[in-house]
Amino acid sequence: MKQAIPIDYFEPFTELPAQFVEHSDRIYSFRLGMNRAMVLRTSDGLAVFDSFNKNFSKALSTELQKRFPELPVRWLIYSHNHLDHIRGGAYLSPETVVGHIEINHLIQDWEHPLNEVLPVTKPIEGDTSLKLGDQIVHFLYMPKSHSSTLYGFYIESENTVFAPDMMFVNTFPPFGLPDWYYPGYIRALDRLIGLNAKTYIPSHFNEGNKADLINYRNMMVDFREVVAREMAKLDYEPDQGAKLRAIFDVAYPELQKKYGHWHGFHAMFIPHFAGQVGGTYLGY
Ligand SMILES: [Zn+2]
Structure with missing residues (x-):
């Protein structure tokens, strides 16, 4: 049973050195671990989009002071309320923290010294465009997708999209992407794809481009459709474990043929499979 808990999914990224990427002369990304x-x-x-955690923010702050000694972090922007994205912001000393209006309320549910979350000081809701210095950032609200507070970001002047938790490059998202609503999530991915931007930046794992985002979107749709098709064929009900095993026996090789070479296919297949079965049956 323990073998369903992977030890080769996050680990290869934890060992990588930090990486600072110049996407243009205004847009950069910084990866530490995943x-x-x-x-x-x-x-x-x-403006920094997501602080992740204490170690990440400390390392990013050091990197930014080295590269831009004249420029303070004026804005910290939270993509959504998930704690893995919003801890440790104090190390960046931002003047303003921007995020969805529900975030301050939601973080109250998770009082814990580990959280170390700076509260939002500039709450926003719905689609919004903000002028940050001489740059305009479009905040694209993605309702009923992944959390209730998720934004994608479009920097029009640079033709660049930041796609937090909405883009995984040849990679299965961890543990079946907990906290997602399938129809809204696919709508969110399609909205980002429709922007037809030059540069797409994911919040986890490797860099990629628009084709990678499309491939990821198609993988999530394929996975759902294969599972839903087989469930319908066998007229599956939740008290029928033998049928579920038969569904697995069809879904696994069919998806392996297309996605077996992706990072995390084996490590994360079981939680994805369970999530897709539950989502199909319950309607989420
Ligand atoms: Zn998330």
């Missing part, structure tokens, strides 16, 4: 923040350089300072 997490990647986007940084926007404006006339009035830096």
